[in-house]
Amino acid sequence: MSSRFVVTGLAGQKKLRGTISVAGAKNAALKGLAASVLFDGPVQYHNLPAIEDVARMQELLRAVGAGTATVSGSMDPALAGKLRASVVLTGPLLARTGRVSFPLPGGDVIGDRPIDLFLSGYQAMGATVQESGGVYTVTAAQLKGAHITFPFISVTATEALMMAATLAKGTTVLTNAAMEPEVVHLAQWLCANGASIAGAGTPTITIVGGTLLQPVVPYTTPPDRIEAGSFILLAAMLGDDVTVANCNPSELGALFALLERAGVKLEVAGSSVRVRGGGPYTSVSARTHEYPGFATDLQALYAVFLTQCQGEATILETIFDGRFRYADELLRMGADITVMNPHKILVRGPRPLVARDLESPDIRAGLAYIFAAAAASGTSTIGNAYMVDRGYEHIEERLQALGLDIKREEV
Numbered sequence: 322m323s324s325r326f327v328v329t330g331l332a333g334q335k336k337l338r339g340t341i342s343v344a345g346a347k348n349a350a351l352k353g354l355a356a357s358v359l360f361d362g363p364v365q366y367h368n369l370p371a372i373e374d375v376a377r378m379q380e381l382l383r384a385v386g387a388g389t390a391t392v393s394g395s396m397d398p399a400l401a402g403k404l405r406a407s408v409v410l411t412g413p414l415l416a417r418t419g420r421v422s423f424p425l426p427g428g429d430v431i432g433d434r435p436i437d438l439f440l441s442g443y444q445a446m447g448a449t450v451q452e453s454g455g456v457y458t459v460t461a462a463q464l465k466g467a468h469i470t471f472p473f474i475s476v477t478a479t480e481a482l483m484m485a486a487t488l489a490k491g492t493t494v495l496t497n498a499a500m501e502p503e504v505v506h507l508a509q510w511l512c513a514n515g516a517s518i519a520g521a522g523t524p525t526i527t528i529v530g531g532t533l534l535q536p537v538v539p540y541t542t543p544p545d546r547i548e549a550g551s552f553i554l555l556a557a558m559l560g561d562d563v564t565v566a567n568c569n570p571s572e573l574g575a576l577f578a579l580l581e582r583a584g585v586k587l588e589v590a591g592s593s594v595r596v597r598g599g600g601p602y603t604s605v606s607a608r609t610h611e612y613p614g615f616a617t618d619l620q621a622l623y624a625v626f627l628t629q630c631q632g633e634a635t636i637l638e639t640i641f642d643g644r645f646r647y648a649d650e651l652l653r654m655g656a657d658i659t660v661m662n663p664h665k666i667l668v669r670g671p672r673p674l675v676a677r678d679l680e681s682p683d684i685r686a687g688l689a690y691i692f693a694a695a696a697a698s699g700t701s702t703i704g705n706a707y708m709v710d711r712g713y714e715h716i717e718e719r720l721q722a723l724g725l726d727i728k729r730e731e732v
C-alpha cells in the first residue's frame with residue numbers, strides 16, 4: 322500500500338498564515354546515528370525527526386548490533402540499498418570491526434552518486450577493498466592515520482572518514498573537507514564524548530585517533546536548515562504572514578541574499594524568521610554551491626518560487642548531474658522552464674500553474690511538487706508520498722496548520 326498527497330491550490334492568492342516549526346535535521350541525525358558504532362555502550366538521542374530515512378538507519382544499526390558488544394561489519398544489502406546515508410556508516414563500522422561489507426548505496430535518483438572518495442580514503446588509511454557481485458568488502462585490522470586530500474568536496478565522505486579516523490591509530494588530516502553545519506555539529510558532539518577533532522567547519526580537519534568513545538553527552542539533533550529554507554520559500558510565495566520557528570537563521574545566509582534581492586521581506590528574530598507576503602518579486606538567478614553557498618537541496622523549491630517571480634532567471638546546479646528531472650512536471654503544470662543543459666535551467670515568470678497528477682521522484686522534488694500544487698489552481702495529487710516522508714515529518718499536518726488544503730490518501 323502506498324499513499325499520496327491531495328492538494329487544492331490557492332490559485333495564486335496568498336493566504337498561508339501562522340507558525341511552522343522546523344524539525345530535526347535529516348542529514349545531521351543520520352550521521353549522529355551512524356556514529357553510535359564508535360561508542361562503548363548505547364547512546365541517547367533527542368529531537369530525532371520522525372522520518373523514513375531515520376527509521377531505515379535505525380533498522381540498519383539494529384541489524385549490525387550497534388549499541389551491543391558484538392557489532393558486525395556486514396550491512397544488510399536490502400536495507401543499505403534503500404538510503405544513500407548507509408555509506409556513511411561504512412566509516413565507523415570499518416574502524417570498529419576491522420571489516421565492513423556493503424552494496425552500492427541507494428537513495429535518491431539524482432544522478433550518479435559514486436563512492437570512490439570513501440574507498441580511496443579507507444585505502445589511504447591502510448584498508449584493502451574488494452568488490453564481488455556488487456558487494457564491497459573493506460578490511461583493515463587497524464586503520465592508520467593518513468593525510469587525505471579530497472579532489473572535490475563531499476559531505477558524506479568527509480563525515481565517514483572523520484568518524485573512521487576517530488578510532489584510527491595516529492593523526493588524520495582531511496583537506497578540501499566539506500564545511501556543512503552538519504559536519505561541525507557531528508564533530509562537536511564526538512569531541513564532547515572524548516574524540517579529538519579540530520578544524521571542522523574549515524577546509525582542513527585534523528583528527529587524532531583514540532579508543533572507543535564513552536556515551537556521556539546525548540545527541541541532540543539540530544534544526545533542519547533545508548526544511549527551514551523550504552518553508553521560507555513557501556511562505557514568500559504563498560504566505561500572508563508566516564513565521565518559521567526553531568531554526569538557525571545564520572545557516573541560511575545564501576538563501577536570504579537571494580530572497581532579499583528578489584524583494585522578499587524577512588524579519589529575523591533569534592531562532593525565528595517571519596515572512597510577510599509581499600511582491601511582486603523579481604527573478605534572481607542562483608547557483609548551487611557547497612556550504613556556505615546556496616544548497617542544492619533547495620534548488621527544486623527555488624525553481625517553483627521563480628515560476629511566481631517577475632522576469633527570467635537561471636539556476637545553475639554545480640553539485641549533482643540529473644537534478645532537474647522535476648522541470649518536465651512543472652512544465653506540464655504551466656511553468657515556463659527551458660532546460661538549457663543538464664546543469665542549467667531558465668525559468669520565466671510569473672506563470673499561473675494548473676493542477677496535475679504527479680509522482681515524487683525524490684525527497685526535495687516531492688516537496689517542490691507539493692509547493693507547486695499549493696500555488697496552482699485546482700486539485701493535484703502527488704503520488705509516492707514515501708519519498709517526501711523520507712525527509713519531512715508529518716508534512717501534511719504541518720502545512721494544514723498554515724491553512725493549506727492538503728491531505729493524505731491511501732492508494
Ligand code: EPU
Pocket residue numbers: 347348351405406429433434435436437438439473474475476477478617618640641642684685712
Ligand atoms: N561524489 C563522488 N564520489 C564520492 C562521493 C561523492 O563523485 O565518493 C560526488 C557526488 O556524486 C556529487 C558530489 O560528489 O556530485 C557531492 O556529493 P556529496 O558526497 O557531497 O553528497 P552526499 O554526501 O551524497 C549529502 C546529502 C545530500 C546533499 C549533498 C550535498 C546526506 C545523506 N546527503 O549527499 O542530501 O544534497 O550532501 O549537500 O547527507 C537530500 O537530503 O535530499 C540529499 C540529497
